[in-house]
Amino acid sequence: MSKIVKLKKGFDLKLVGKAPLELIQVAAATTFAIKPTDFPGIQRPKVLVNEGDTVKAGTPIFLDKAMDQVIYASPVSGEVVEIKRGDKRKLLEIKILADSSVMHEKVGALDLDQDRTTLAGKLAASGVWPNIIQRPFGIVANPADSPKAIFVSGFDTHPLAAEVPSILQGEERYFQAGIDALAKLTTGKVHLNVDGAKQVPAIFAGVKNAQINQFSGPHPAGNVGTQIHHLDPINKGDIAWTVSPYGVAQIGKFVLEGIYDASKVIALTGSEMNQRGYVKTYTGAQVSTFLGGIPQPETLRIISGNVLTGEKIEKDGYLGFYHNQVTVIPEGKYEEFLGWLKPSASKLSFHKAIGMFSFLKSGEFKVDTNTHGEERPFVVSGVFEKVMPMDILPTYLFKAIVTEDFDEMEELGLYEVIEEDVALCEFVDPSKNELQELVRHGIELLMYN
Amino acid sequence: MKLLQNLFDGIKPNFEKGGKWEKFHTLYEGHRTIAFAPDLITKSKGAQIKDATDLKRVMITVVIAMIPALLFGILNIGHQHFIATGAEGTFLDKAIFGALSVLPILIVSYAVGLATEFTFCVIRNHPISEGYLVTGMLIALVMPPFIPLWQVALATIFAVVIGKEVFGGTGMNILNVAMTARAFLYFAYPAQISGDQVWTYLGDKPAVDGFSGATALGVAYNSSIDGTPVVEALSTHNAALGADYSFMSMFMGWIPGSIGETSTLMALIGAAILVATGVASWKIIVGGFGGAYAMGLVMNALAVNEYMAMPAHYHLVMGGLAFGVVFMATDPVSAAQTELGKWIYGILIGVLTVIIRVTNPAYPEGIMLAVLFMNVVAPLIDHYVVKANKTRRLQRATV
Numbered sequence: 001m002s003k004i005v006k007l008k009k010g011f012d013l014k015l016v017g018k019a020p021l022e023l024i025q026v027a028a029a030t031t032f033a034i035k036p037t038d039f040p041g042i043q044r045p046k047v048l049v050n051e052g053d054t055v056k057a058g059t060p061i062f063l064d065k066a067m068d069q070v071i072y073a074s075p076v077s078g079e080v081v082e083i084k085r086g087d088k089r090k091l092l093e094i095k096i097l098a099d100s101s102v103m104h105e106k107v108g109a110l111d112l113d114q115d116r117t118t119l120a121g122k123l124a125a126s127g128v129w130p131n132i133i134q135r136p137f138g139i140v141a142n143p144a145d146s147p148k149a150i151f152v153s154g155f156d157t158h159p160l161a162a163e164v165p166s167i168l169q170g171e172e173r174y175f176q177a178g179i180d181a182l183a184k185l186t187t188g189k190v191h192l193n194v195d196g197a198k199q200v201p202a203i204f205a206g207v208k209n210a211q212i213n214q215f216s217g218p219h220p221a222g223n224v225g226t227q228i229h230h231l232d233p234i235n236k237g238d239i240a241w242t243v244s245p246y247g248v249a250q251i252g253k254f255v256l257e258g259i260y261d262a263s264k265v266i267a268l269t270g271s272e273m274n275q276r277g278y279v280k281t282y283t284g285a286q287v288s289t290f291l292g293g294i295p296q297p298e299t300l301r302i303i304s305g306n307v308l309t310g311e312k313i314e315k316d317g318y319l320g321f322y323h324n325q326v327t328v329i330p331e332g333k334y335e336e337f338l339g340w341l342k343p344s345a346s347k348l349s350f351h352k353a354i355g356m357f358s359f360l361k362s363g364e365f366k367v368d369t370n371t372h373g374e375e376r377p378f379v380v381s382g383v384f385e386k387v388m389p390m391d392i393l394p395t396y397l398f399k400a401i402v403t404e405d406f407d408e409m410e411e412l413g414l415y416e417v418i419e420e421d422v423a424l425c426e427f428v429d430p431s432k433n434e435l436q437e438l439v440r441h442g443i444e445l446l447m448y449n
Numbered sequence: 450m451k452l453l454q455n456l457f458d459g460i461k462p463n464f465e466k467g468g469k470w471e472k473f474h475t476l477y478e479g480h481r482t483i484a485f486a487p488d489l490i491t492k493s494k495g496a497q498i499k500d501a502t503d504l505k506r507v508m509i510t511v512v513i514a515m516i517p518a519l520l521f522g523i524l525n526i527g528h529q530h531f532i533a534t535g536a537e538g539t540f541l542d543k544a545i546f547g548a549l550s551v552l553p554i555l556i557v558s559y560a561v562g563l564a565t566e567f568t569f570c571v572i573r574n575h576p577i578s579e580g581y582l583v584t585g586m587l588i589a590l591v592m593p594p595f596i597p598l599w600q601v602a603l604a605t606i607f608a609v610v611i612g613k614e615v616f617g618g619t620g621m622n623i624l625n626v627a628m629t630a631r632a633f634l635y636f637a638y639p640a641q642i643s644g645d646q647v648w649t650y651l652g653d654k655p656a657v658d659g660f661s662g663a664t665a666l667g668v669a670y671n672s673s674i675d676g677t678p679v680v681e682a683l684s685t686h687n688a689a690l691g692a693d694y695s696f697m698s699m700f701m702g703w704i705p706g707s708i709g710e711t712s713t714l715m716a717l718i719g720a721a722i723l724v725a726t727g728v729a730s731w732k733i734i735v736g737g738f739g740g741a742y743a744m745g746l747v748m749n750a751l752a753v754n755e756y757m758a759m760p761a762h763y764h765l766v767m768g769g770l771a772f773g774v775v776f777m778a779t780d781p782v783s784a785a786q787t788e789l790g791k792w793i794y795g796i797l798i799g800v801l802t803v804i805i806r807v808t809n810p811a812y813p814e815g816i817m818l819a820v821l822f823m824n825v826v827a828p829l830i831d832h833y834v835v836k837a838n839k840t841r842r843l844q845r846a847t848v
Contacts, residue, residue: 233845235842238846312492312494333488335486335487337450337484338485339485340483349501350502351506352725353726354509354510358501368498369490370499371489371491372502373487373499373502373503373504376504376579376620377620379580379781380504381781381784382730382786385788391838393787412835412838412839413842426496430502430503431504435495436496437494
């Protein structure tokens with residue numbers, strides 16, 4: 001039975017800088033990187049190539065010795081030019097200089113009529129597997145597990161997010177094949193959740209082998225964590241998997257054609273982005289070619305992903321594995337005279353405290369990276385609850401993590417959230433706490449103890 | 450503004466590591482961030498943008514919401530003085546008289562409180578928090594108009610140190626800090642904060658014949674002894690001097706009492722600001738008034754004396770109920786923090802206030818003890834609400 005869920009709690013951040021729905025032409029990226037730090041939960045990465053090796057798209061680049069059946073593959077064909085390590089030889093990124101045309105490792109189409117374990121093993125060895133994320137904890141799924149259900153959120157409510165139908169144009173066949181493969185991997189259902197406020201996009205309309213549910217409401221209605229909570233919540237001991245629509249199509253392409261195709265359409269967004277729109281590139285692309293002639297990089301923040309959950313990268317940095325968006329906004333390193341008191345309708349705020357009139361403005365807001373205040377203890381109550389559309393008491397959960405109380409963390413629902421689920425709490429918090437980092441800390445405590 | 454920025458930059462090296470005033474670093478940061486919102490930027494991972502509202506803005510909203518009560522309090526103190534001494538006074542006379550009595554209390558409360566707070570921040574190397582902006586104003590508003598200033602200072606130090614800092618500072622306290630200050634005075638120096646003599650300042654002039662310094666609650670309590678209906682006793686109270694203790698007059702606040710507490714109307718204006726800005730919980734405020742009214746009706750039903758028979762709505766405008774419910778009970782740190790808990794907490798504050806008022810001869814006003822008691826009970830209420838949430842999650846697992 002498909003479900004219709006209408007959510008009220010949450011907050012849509014309306015920002016300047018949405019990408020118009022058109023594909024723009026930019027010079028192709030030449031360097032690509034795969035970063036083990038993109039995958040939370042990787043414990044002991046082991047590099048499988050050396051500098052100077054030539055690789056194809058789909059060639060294994062590294063694996064995690066703690067779960068060595070899953071390989072992380074090269075997105076393009078070319079030459080491994082650098083293996084960058086940080087302090088204590090921590091593996092940071094493996095850079096690949098791309099050939100002008102991409103060659104793929106070919107293993108041939110995958111027959112879905114085989115047992116679960118073999119199927120999972122083949123997917124794990126192909127490069128597409130890291131698209132599959134395990135809940136709880138938000139880590140790359142273990143092929144040996146049988147999840148109780150698999151969830152796909154068909155829309156993204158993050159600020160300035162890429163429109164899912166636009167990034168999957170022409171991939172209908174692959175998307176269906178991906179869903180078919182996932183259906184083989186779970187003991188339960190595959191849930192495909194679509195935006196209930198809009199017409200179901202063509203790519204999802206005829207999808208079979210999945211239960212289609214409708215979600216509507218403000219962000220985080222599009223977060224898969226929110227959706228799981230309302231469909232089939234995760235309790236202690238449960239395992240569910242989540243895959244992005246892009247990931248589903250990528251898995252489908254491997255099933256039908258036997259190749260790891262890391263090409264993706266990404267959105268170039270943000271108020272300071274030179275030319276906004278969609279571009280076609282590959283996972284891990286160096287972003288500098290998309291930015292055009294951005295003048296003073298030190299006054300701008302370049303973000304792989306969106307402004308709530310993304311990550312700051314340098315001008316010559318690389319697109320994150322799970323990201324399909326690059327956002328550029330101004331840095332906010334300035335002091336503002338009596339900035340905490342000045343009335344303003346142009347500064348984005350969820351609150352209506354004295355002088356904050358943004359709730360009266362209906363248009364889009366220009367934002368920067370200023371924190372608008374210093375970190376403080378939790379004082380105000382009831383705010384997180386207004387942006388958390390789950391039956392979870394966020395303040396108590398955060399306090400349980402701060403005090404490292406394991407029983408409380410479990411009982412208050414840490415199995416149900418990852419960073420993106422509390423990103424809005426972090427944004428609205430007048431005490432400016434780093435709540436995403438806190439939640440990851442709590443998850444690591446639960447995982448490794 | 451560049452000038453001020455340069456001034457701060459000029460003295461900055463003294464406060465940095467190795468500077469001669471290194472220990473006072475937190476004071477430097479505290480003052481600079483008041484003048485200028487800081488130039489901090491978000492980290493490279495996590496939310497890249499943050500809401501434009503910070504704790505300073507939240508706190509200043511509460512201070513602004515209290516200003517109507519402060520201004521009215523100043524005027525009313527003058528008004529009460531001229532009634533008691535039988536003299537004629539213009540609006541300006543009353544305002545000046547009131548200001549001369551209130552401003553020293555306000556200044557002492559802020560100066561002593563901030564000094565105590567700064568001392569702790571320096572010792573513990575904490576950033577200076579904004580909480581005292583609100584507490585300083587609250588302490589002044591719950592004092593009788595002519596309290597000795599040294600008592601204000603002592604109560605403030607007690608409240609900040611014992612009420613807040615020993616628990617870890619802003620955000621960690623169990624009791625409302627301003628109520629702690631008042632309770633301290635109430636038990637340590639009862640002569641200056643209770644009874645009939647402290648609410649109206651006569652100065653060097655004698656009171657006119659027939660003047661009684663009793664507050665409305667005092668009059669109501671006396672009714673329960675001498676058997677006059679409360680409304681009638683109120684209507685004759687100081688009536689010959691031109692005082693008016695009708696429901697409307699008490700709602701406006703033209704009665705003796707602590708500086709900021711007398712006017713229900715001003716408290717409601719404050720409540721409107723706090724609720725419209727989303728800073729205070731409307732559930733606590735509605736719960737508080739509702740609980741008091743409901744308990745007033747229960748008292749009516751069970752009435753064995755005139756105080757119990759007093760119309761229930763009179764409870765809402767007498768004494769400090771409105772002020773306490775709007776500004777004290779809603780303190781987010783010491784109140785219940787779950788949404789259901791806020792209802793229970795607010796309602797019980799109203800109920801307890803009326804019970805203490807009507808049945809306890811030792812304490813004519815109940816809101817202070819009701820709020821402090823519920824501050825202590827709030828974590829227990831929350832505990833059960835949180836437990837219900839956990840139980841729901843557990844039951845889900847077994848289905």
